[in-house]
Amino acid sequence: MNRFLIFENEKLCPNIYEVKDPSRLEHLKTILKLGVGDMLKVALVGQGIGKAYIKDLSGDSLTLLVESIEAKNQAPYDLIIGLSRPPTIKKILEHATTLGVGSFDFFKADLSEKSYLDSKIFEQEKLEKYLCCGISQAAIYHQLPKVELHQKILNDWKNREQKFILSPGSTRTFLDVQLDFSKRITLAIGPERGWTTTEVETFKQMGFIAIGISSAILRVETATFSSLGQLELLRTK
Numbered sequence: 001m002n003r004f005l006i007f008e009n010e011k012l013c014p015n016i017y018e019v020k021d022p023s024r025l026e027h028l029k030t031i032l033k034l035g036v037g038d039m040l041k042v043a044l045v046g047q048g049i050g051k052a053y054i055k056d057l058s059g060d061s062l063t064l065l066v067e068s069i070e071a072k073n074q075a076p077y078d079l080i081i082g083l084s085r086p087p088t089i090k091k092i093l094e095h096a097t098t099l100g101v102g103s104f105d106f107f108k109a110d111l112s113e114k115s116y117l118d119s120k121i122f123e124q125e126k127l128e129k130y131l132c133c134g135i136s137q138a139a140i141y142h143q144l145p146k147v148e149l150h151q152k153i154l155n156d157w158k159n160r161e162q163k164f165i166l167s168p169g170s171t172r173t174f175l176d177v178q179l180d181f182s183k184r185i186t187l188a189i190g191p192e193r194g195w196t197t198t199e200v201e202t203f204k205q206m207g208f209i210a211i212g213i214s215s216a217i218l219r220v221e222t223a224t225f226s227s228l229g230q231l232e233l234l235r236t237k
Contacts, residue, residue, distance in 0.1 A: 001027055002139035003043040005132055006052070006064065016055070019062040028062060043135060043142045044069050073140045075102035076235070077228060078184055080157060082109030082191030083116040084220045090121055090130055091221045097134025097145055099228040102184075105157075107150035111193035117149060153199065158206035160186040165203040166223055167195065170210035174230050177209060181235045187227055192220055 004024065010017045019025065028034055034054060042052045042064070048071035056063035077100050081092065093104065108117055120126065127147055135141045157163070162180065165188040179185070188203055204210065213227050 001031070001136045003041050003049060003136050004028065004032075004052075005043050005045055005136050006066070007045050008047065012063075015066045017052070017064045017066060019064065020060060022060075025060070025062055028057075040064065041139065042066065042069075043139075045132070045135070046143055047071060049073070049140065049142050071142070073142075075100045075141050075143065075145065076181065076184060077101045077231065078103045078105070078160070078186045079224070080105045080107065080186060080188040081220070081224070082107060082189070082195070083112040084192045086116070086119045086121045088192065088220050089116075089119070092224050093121075093127065093130040093147070094134045094137075095221075096224055096228060097131050097141070098138040099225065099232065100138070100141070101145055101228070102143065103146040103148075105148050105150060105154070107152060107154070109191045110196045110199055112191045117151070122147070122149060153202055155206070157186070157188075157203075157208075160184070162186065163206075163208045164188065164211045165195075165200065165208040166190065166213060166227060167200055167210040168212060168214075168217060170212040172209070172211055173213065174211060174227075174234060177211070179231075179234060185231060187224075189220060189224055189227070 006017045006019060010019055012018050034040060036054050036057055038054050040052050040054060043049045048069040050066065050069040052064040052066040055065045079096060079101050083106050108114060131144045161183045163186040188208055213230060218226065
């Protein structure tokens, strides 16, 4: 937890927040080992990042005086992902959020198991847990990503500005395309059993550019993190 998360509904009055969540309190006491008067890096979810001071700390509550909150660092990437096993989705939700993903569109790909649409991992409470872990780890983002489920590929995705589909057969890499990091970038990533030829052609017809990121066949989560890592390297060079 590189930034302590606080929420608007924990606000008592201007600049004063009270946290009663046991897991965050436990982390503050046993891992961060902070006490009254100490400064804490915070992310006010949906509002911005900044710092706060511990005003009061008891067994079941924490009172913070928030000194400054600045809204910045919008997550620059969007993911379209063929539904995969829940443990894989869990990793992607958390760690891709850390790497700057602002929205996830999961869909039932041709080779996805239909039952994945009903996975409990998409229940709101579980989703928020993984997404919160992601932005807390990143320490530079504050907005929880949007997560949507779809039965099929959406035609509306053709309207995305910069869009790429990861394809093991492609010899084109991110170095071979003109990237504009002032605009959002969308990546389409197949499910565990991969894309069908029809799906790849459908995405290409919608204007998605096929990109290869490795000569090896990668797991879904590995492909996700590798592609985002490559983009981050190019964005910050």
